[in-house]
Amino acid sequence: MKILILDDAGAASARAAGLIADHVREKPETVLGLATGGTMEAVYAHLIALHRAGEVSFAGVSSFNLDEYVGLAGDHPCSYRRYMAEKLFDQIDMAPGAGHLPKGEAEDPEAEADAYEAKIVAAGDLDLQLLGLGQNGHIGFNEPTSSLSSLTRLKTLTRSTREANSRFFPAGEEPPRLAITMGIGTIMRAREVLLVATGEAKAEAVEQVVEGAVSARWPGSILQMHRKATLILDRAAACRLELTDYYMDVHPE
Ligand code: F6R
Numbered sequence: 660m661k662i663l664i665l666d667d668a669g670a671a672s673a674r675a676a677g678l679i680a681d682h683v684r685e686k687p688e689t690v691l692g693l694a695t696g697g698t699m700e701a702v703y704a705h706l707i708a709l710h711r712a713g714e715v716s717f718a719g720v721s722s723f724n725l726d727e728y729v730g731l732a733g734d735h736p737c738s739y740r741r742y743m744a745e746k747l748f749d750q751i752d753m754a755p756g757a758g759h760l761p762k763g764e765a766e767d768p769e770a771e772a773d774a775y776e777a778k779i780v781a782a783g784d785l786d787l788q789l790l791g792l793g794q795n796g797h798i799g800f801n802e803p804t805s806s807l808s809s810l811t812r813l814k815t816l817t818r819s820t821r822e823a824n825s826r827f828f829p830a831g832e833e834p835p836r837l838a839i840t841m842g843i844g845t846i847m848r849a850r851e852v853l854l855v856a857t858g859e860a861k862a863e864a865v866e867q868v869v870e871g872a873v874s875a876r877w878p879g880s881i882l883q884m885h886r887k888a889t890l891i892l893d894r895a896a897a898c899r900l901e902l903t904d905y906y907m908d909v910h911p912e
Contacts, residue, residue, distance in 0.1 A: 660882060661889040662869060662906040664897045668701065668857035671893045675789070675855045676705030678889070680715040682787050682851070687719035692788030692846070693747075693758075694725050694799075695739045696824075698855050699791060703747040710751045717753040723779050724760040725790070725799035725846075729813065729837035732764040737828050739763075761811070761839035768813055772839045776811035779845060788849035792856040795819055796864045796877030800840035804875050809842030843881055852888040854879065859895040866899040 665671040679702075683689050693699075709715045724739055733740035740760045748758045759778060765771035779785065790798045797803070800814045815836055816824075824834045846852065856865050868879035869890065882888040897903060 660869065660885070661910065662897075662900075663889065663891045663910050663912075664903065664906055665891065665893050667895075668698075668893050671855060671857050671891045672698070672701035673705050675702045675853060675891050676709060678853060678891075679706060679787065679789065680709050683715055683717060683720055686786060687716070689720050689786045690782050690784070691720055691722040692725065692785040692790075692841070692849055693722045693743065694789050694791045695742045696791045697826075698857055699789070700746055702789070702855060706747065707750045717751045720753055721757040721782065722753070722759065723775075723782070723785065723841070724758070725788075726838050726840040727761040727763040728835040729763055729768050729839060730835045733760070733762070735763075737832070737834070763835075763839065768837070768839055772811045772813060775839065776842075776845060779811070779841070785846075785849035787851045787853060788846055790846070790852060790854040790879075792854060792861055792864050792868065792879050793820055794823060794860055794864055796867055796879050798843070798846060798854070798879045798882075800838040801843050801846075801878045803878060805843055805878050807873075807875055807878070807881050808844040808847075810844050811839065811841050813837055814840050843878060847881060847885060850887065852882060852885050854882065854888065854890045855892075856890070856896045857893040859898060861896040862899045865890075865892060865896045870901055 727739045731738040761775045762771050802817050821834045867877040873880045873883050
């Protein structure tokens, strides 16, 4: 794993956006795997700025998001489809329909999960998967004890994930209990993975994922087995790492 430690969240998100833009410039028909959540908002803001400055075009890009809440239609204000439309798709030049998410409102969510997995396979799998990190170590909505070879499926969210995400829901409305999420096996098939974690609340998860044992207890730790995984951290998220001097020595920039 390549561990990059930046001064703060702003620098970390700018670096992540820069790496994504480099990738798209090199391969304009890139198949991106995308994430939602607070950390990604800044990454997408930087990508939009790069696009507006004429530095990158997404016209040939297609994408698959990691996850969607079961029961939320795409036009629900808290759905991830709506998040992606507002925070990225509608502000760049991606072709209409090129951004895929699981359908949260599908009548048969299990069949939808299988169909979503098949769509990713048909697209030739993901070139670059962008990931955030849950405080409990989840990637996508693969909560602790998820099978490390799982495919896209339904997952029950932990109480801590629902509490963390309730900040995106209006008062009195709670995040759904179930989500459709790409599996860990799906994510691991991506040819390259880029995880971004910022803030002290992520420090324990970062410690476990980077320097702990590979274990379903901390699902992100599976990235230790990925051939091309880059983790972009800020100092706060990296504050519990033991080998920081080494990481800074290898990648001083
Ligand atoms: C969202 C997702 C999640 C988030 C994670 C971190 O699509 O897959 O794994 O990346 O929960 O969320 P934030 O950035 O809000 O802390």
